[in-house]
Amino acid sequence: MKLHINNETSKLKSVILGVANSNGPQPKLEEAYDPKSIKHIKEGTYPEESDMIEELEEVASILKKHNVEVLRPRIIENYNQIFSRDIGFVIEDKFIRANILPDREKEIKAIDFVLETIDPDKKIKLPDNCHVEGGDVMPYGDFILVGTYRGEDYADYITARTNVEAVEELQRLFPHKTVKSFNLRKSNTDPKANALHLDCCFQPVGDKYAIIHRNGFLEEEEYEWLVSLFGKENVLEIDSQEMFDMNSNIFSISESLVISDVHFTRLNDWLRSKGIQVETVNYREIAKQEGLLRCSTLPLIRE
Numbered sequence: 001m002k003l004h005i006n007n008e009t010s011k012l013k014s015v016i017l018g019v020a021n022s023n024g025p026q027p028k029l030e031e032a033y034d035p036k037s038i039k040h041i042k043e044g045t046y047p048e049e050s051d052m053i054e055e056l057e058e059v060a061s062i063l064k065k066h067n068v069e070v071l072r073p074r075i076i077e078n079y080n081q082i083f084s085r086d087i088g089f090v091i092e093d094k095f096i097r098a099n100i101l102p103d104r105e106k107e108i109k110a111i112d113f114v115l116e117t118i119d120p121d122k123k124i125k126l127p128d129n130c131h132v133e134g135g136d137v138m139p140y141g142d143f144i145l146v147g148t149y150r151g152e153d154y155a156d157y158i159t160a161r162t163n164v165e166a167v168e169e170l171q172r173l174f175p176h177k178t179v180k181s182f183n184l185r186k187s188n189t190d191p192k193a194n195a196l197h198l199d200c201c202f203q204p205v206g207d208k209y210a211i212i213h214r215n216g217f218l219e220e221e222e223y224e225w226l227v228s229l230f231g232k233e234n235v236l237e238i239d240s241q242e243m244f245d246m247n248s249n250i251f252s253i254s255e256s257l258v259i260s261d262v263h264f265t266r267l268n269d270w271l272r273s274k275g276i277q278v279e280t281v282n283y284r285e286i287a288k289q290e291g292l293l294r295c296s297t298l299p300l301i302r303e
């Protein structure tokens with residue numbers, strides 16, 4: 001397979017979509033690794049496997065309807081494999097294997113049948129001290145935008161998934177691109193104040209637009225830099241409730257077509273007003289694990 005990804009919105013040809021079959025029992029509180037899952041475990045509203053399977057199948061059928069090749073991970077018994085985005089990512093023609101949270105490290109084995117078809121020279125494994133997850137990485141033309149956490153207390157945050165070492169290594173691997181990193185707000189306990197990954201508080205859409213949540217960024221100037229990259233008039237600012245609902249985590253099939261949650265009415269109206277077609281799905285149950293549509297997809301080829 002010849003990989004090709006340079007941005008978030010060019011016409012999608014091939015994608016890995018997560019699976020919820022044999023997702024395992026509800027985690028114990030101490031096993032959960034994001035504050036939104038913790039909230040739902042405590043409140044007795046953790047999602048049911050059958051509902052999540054249904055939600056993912058809706059996405060699969062929309063992708064297929066738009067002629068996208070949809071690959072699914074092999075099922076590992078009793079293991080959460082919904083959020084394919086984080087296990088690796090493609091930049092240009094290279095597959096970079098993520099050094100993911102140890103609780104999630106088995107997920108990569110389930111896409112070995114895809115990785116085997118990629119030229120070995122194009123597969124990169126970062127050094128072990130580089131932590132990175134695909135939700136934090138966004139190729140954007142000459143830029144690679146990367147969410148990180150630079151605090152000295154990095155190790156205290158199970159929600160901090162991409163470190164400065166990984167940012168530096170990405171710059172070494174792609175010297176012709178500018179790697180721009182963003183220090184993100186982290187909370188292990190409050191999902192409304194936790195930008196788990198960059199795609200939980202920001203995403204480019206269409207040919208010149210972006211969705212953004214200001215408070216997800218710890219540095220005002222980095223937030224301002226992003227806004228000026230797109231132009232203030234092209235940016236939809238979402239509030240903390242909308243970030244919690246994961247409005248920035250929709251998924252682009254092309255510059256003129258996205259998949260979004262049916263409940264995101266303000267966002268969907270804004271997208272349509274910009275000439276972007278919106279295919280809607282119900283993703284409320286998967287959203288309870290602090291991930292949405294971008295998180296459950298791993299694009300391999302865009303035009």
Ligand SMILES: NC(=O)NCCC[C@H](N)C(=O)O
Pocket residue numbers: 033034037083085086134135136196197199200289290291292294295
């Ligand atoms: N790209 C993403 O934001 N992925 C969501 C991952 C959610 C999962 N509960 C996690 O904490 O790893």
